[in-house]
Amino acid sequence: MCGRPSLLGKWPMYRSICLPLVLLSTAAAGIAQTAPTPGTALPRTATPARTAATPVATTPGAAAPAAPTAVPLPAPVLAAEWKRKQAEELLAFVDGIDAEGLDPSDYNPDRLRRAIDDKSDDLSAIATDTFLKVAGDLMFGHVRGAARIDWFVQDDSWTVYDQQNLLTRATAGETVSDTLRSLLPTHPQYAALKAALAKNEGLARDKIRTNLDRWRWLPRDLGQKYVIVNVPAYTVALVEGGRTLDRRRAVAGAIKTPTPSLNATITGAIFNPWWEVPTSISREVSGKKGYVSVKLPGGGVRYRQPPGPSNALGRVKLVMGNPHAIYLHDTNAKNLFNKQARAYSHGCIRTEDAVGFAATLLDGTDWSRDKVAATVKSGKTVQANVATPIPVYIVYFSVAATDEGDLARYDDMYTRDAKVLAALNDRPTAASLASN
Known part of the structure; x- marks a missing residue:
């Protein structure tokens, strides 16, 4: 009885593994940012602008100078140098992303494909944009905000520095596909539902896709x-x-x-415990035996049940x-x-x-x-x-x-x-x- 106006069936729960990102310290990273909104490569909240003080010359005996002017420093730019082979691996990952219950067309694979085929000078920028869109959906799910419906589980933080670190891992160290897969839920339920997705069609498939995305909404480490x-x-x-x-x-x-x-x-x-009756249902208990009324400052009463x-x-x-x-x-x-x-x-x-x-x-x-x-x-x-x-x-x-x-x-x-x-x-x- 509360003031609001299974384990998931019969399966064992296992510990999720922390997201394997190398996170920078709060002092270095500033205020944490969260995942990109679907269709963009930008974090959901902006990094506070850093500022640098402009030096002011002084003359001996002169009055104290005014406070130095704060000059905003440029916001970090997410960038990476993509080789053609790496971009091809990214494209292959996008083409197979329906195995995760996601739609390849959401990541505009034709745009990346053209950049690869044409050996475009924009290949690195296009691949970076595609990579971040995919990474955001793998880490936080494709569905965001109010569309999650009454969902208030706190997202993991994901700063612009974490995103850059992920880009660097993909293009300068680990393979692109391994880096992206490291973002997925490691809970056995996710793997089990993914296996079920491959065997089901129609309405059952839609149910599985919906719940796979819900798993991506949860923190990686429960x-x-x-x-x-x-x-x-x-x-x-x-x-x-x-x-x-x-x-x-x-x-x-x-x-x-x-x-x-x-x-x-x-x-x-x-x-x-005592039950503090919510004001939303006070009328249901008003006048009933077994409840204690408490006068409120300024008038009115609330009720408690011993x-x-x-x-x-x-x-x-x-x-x-x-x-x-x-x-x-x-x-x-x-x-x-x-x-x-x-x-x-x-x-x-x-x-x-x-x-x-x-x-x-x-x-x-x-x-x-x-x-x-x-x-x-x-x-x-x-x-x-x-x-x-x-x-x-x-x-x-x-x-x-x-x-x-x-x-x-x-x-x-x-x-x-x-x-x-x-x-x-x-x-x-x-x-x-x-x-x-």
Whole structure:
């Protein structure tokens, strides 16, 4: 029950490998920039202009000179010298990029092909432009911005210096194709879906392409230990070192109050929590027994529900601060876990046996399972902190590969797939994005 106005089916999660880029220090790189927008080679945010002070001559005894004038230095230029053989390898990669669920025509291969055939003086500039467009889509997905639909998972940073480093690797060291492939998700699910793409046609292929792009939206390194929630599968899982330590059923947001996709950090658990009723649903509890009203400065009231068997948060709530006020917590409506479709919450993730799940998260601390049980039984509101903060990802995958190599399909409960596919195909329409 939250203030918002599965593991992905039955397959193991493995640790993603960090993106193998040589990142420059923050001091050298300035403010981090993100991926190029599809169709351009430019980062999504601009690098702050560096400035150099213009020297001012002084005369002994003269008044102090005015502050030196700041002269903007030119922005970094992304460039590389491309040999014809390297450009041909890039062209071959583009021609085969449909294996990743992407469309070769998005990268204008004919333009690069003409530059190669004509031995154009612009070959290096055209190859650089093509390379950066491909790299951006492999690293961040082709679908960006609002077209991702309720997606608030933070992108990896990718500065202009990282892009230049990647260009240098491709043209002066590693092969072009190896450099580009290093940007792809290393999670086994991505490889499994890619294999399934080669064997499927029609609607199934479109579903797979849509979810392959969603994998590219995620950070490359999910962490050594993390929690992942797949909303369409109604599952919550704790993964460490590629092994699933705990998997639970979940209840997700109702169709009218959908759960957004986001990442946060779990720092602890609150046993016997109070429920701070969101203002958006205050009318639902106004006047009901079991709620405490709190006067607000300037007038009005808000409501709180004390701990107890009727509390909407149940016996535990995970501490995972985020601007959407979305949390994993217990529930007093445990019968919902027996349903196949479990979209009933106000946006939060109600977790089956949430107390047991929290106890697993607290392994490595002095919070034994007996201590957890005793605290819950006491009815007192107590917070326990995990040994090390644990990242959590709430995601939306409508297909996934199972342990047996089959393709598991989940109900597209919030009807997001068609809109994402339209953006993936560069055909978003006003109608397709109307519910954004």
